[in-house]
Amino acid sequence: MTCPHHPERIVHEEGAQLDFSKDMSYGDYLHLDEILSAQHPLSPEHNEMLFIVQHQTSELWMKLMLHELHAAIACVARDELPAAFKMLARVSKIMEQLVHAWDVLATMTPPEYSAIRPYLSNSSGFQSWQYRCIEFALGNKNAAMLKPHAHSPQRLAEVEAAWRAPSLYDEALRLLARRGLPVPASHVTRDWTQPYRESPEVEQAWLQVYRNPERQWDLYQLGEELTDLEDAFRLWRFRHVTTVERVIGFKRGTGGTSGVGYLRKMLDVVLFPEIWKLRTDL
Template sequence: MHATSNGERIVLEEAAQLDFSGKMSYGDYLQLDKVLSAQNPQSEEHDEMLFIVMHQVSELWMKLLLAELREAISDVRNENLSPAFKKLARVSRIMEQLVHAWDVLSTMTPSEYTAFRPHLMQSSGFQSWQYRCIEFSLGNKNAAMLQPHAHKENLLDWVTQAYEAPSLYDESLRLMAKQGLHIPETHLNRDWRGAYSRNEEVEQAWLVVYKDPTKYWALYQLGEKLVDVEDAFRLWRFRHVTTVERVIGFKRGTGGTGGISYLRKMLDVVLFPEIWSVRTHL
């Protein structure tokens, strides 16, 4: 008669946990059948899978980023700053992950990308509606950027909502006014669809905060969280530019943009100008 060893006994005792018939498993919970079957290369080129996965992973991170950013904006609007800080910190960390996604794509050489690029047709990251919502929610408003999403009504609705709503910075300035700091009326009740314009009076309000952080500790923290977010966003955009230049040089983008020339212009956009300029006057 065969004796059962301790190792075999442990395996037998745990065997009940190995059968997931009729139970929700890891793959069921994450819907991995859908996720892992969503990669459909249009060519026979080996490197196209890298291109697809990198962009799909980035879109998943952007989905989380948007969820956190929307909630953070709501928290700032309702003066719930502690949870807003946590969410904004997470937004910055997610952007770090998006930077690293470009690190992986940069392993693709120009020759490898050129081999399957014609199969992309007119598809381009320029058409990412989630990225557009992120930009709009951070204040980089431009009506022309609604057009790439006009072909799908449900997506256009999402982008339009972000375009028409107060941005994170707009809500931050409104909060400063609620807490007794002078913010000009032009920046409290403006057309939220317009691009933000730097204002000397807003800079003076931030200067009051930064000169007395003890008195205005919550607003001081908010200012630094905003700097963290924009710092991370700049790195994300910069890594995008350098990777694209490395892979395609100065060719036009597949979506019809100028490629590198367009992306470099985006590097000059400053989302929260007074929080940066106030540092010169401290």
């Protein structure tokens, strides 16, 4: 580290290693040369670097989010709830991080974005395969959303696998059924590629948990972890809408969507409907 009064002077910590010519360094471990050389602006505009870094870092956070979500779903399927709770709490925190990332992008003004937009062609966050896998893992299944990834067989296979797999909520309901709660068979074994349909019977199962939380505390905590998760996801979506509207207004998105109009529709999607409805009926 440097001395604050004499920046040119190196302050040697006792035992610190300064020669990394033979051992793995910090940069080696993180592959920083590859990461930091992956920004290639196409326009002459200063602000394009912000646009690139914003989306690249978001994709890195989404990679971690998927890592945690897949593990959490597997833990719920194995009735290992304490481990799942830690992972789901981390996912919620990642979403908070992504919400604040929009604050940085919002510093880009409409003229600044308009200057780089012609260089983006049809590339769009709508084409993010990781985001699509997150949506599918959280239960928002839509077969039409496979099409944007058809140009890449490898990515299509990954997105399709997420589309075909039980979602986090599907596994939560299967767990409730294994615990003897009255989850209907239609929600325990079904075509996982189909959008989730709200069920009064499922709400009654959750109500049994919430009316006597001490009796099945871990299921009650699972319900609250799901609530935290969807709450954070809603904030992420909302901040996305407001940032896009602030920067481009109601222009169509570069990927061909209606832009703000499409994003506003997504605000109405409820991932875990019975978890929210029971609060009225308690």
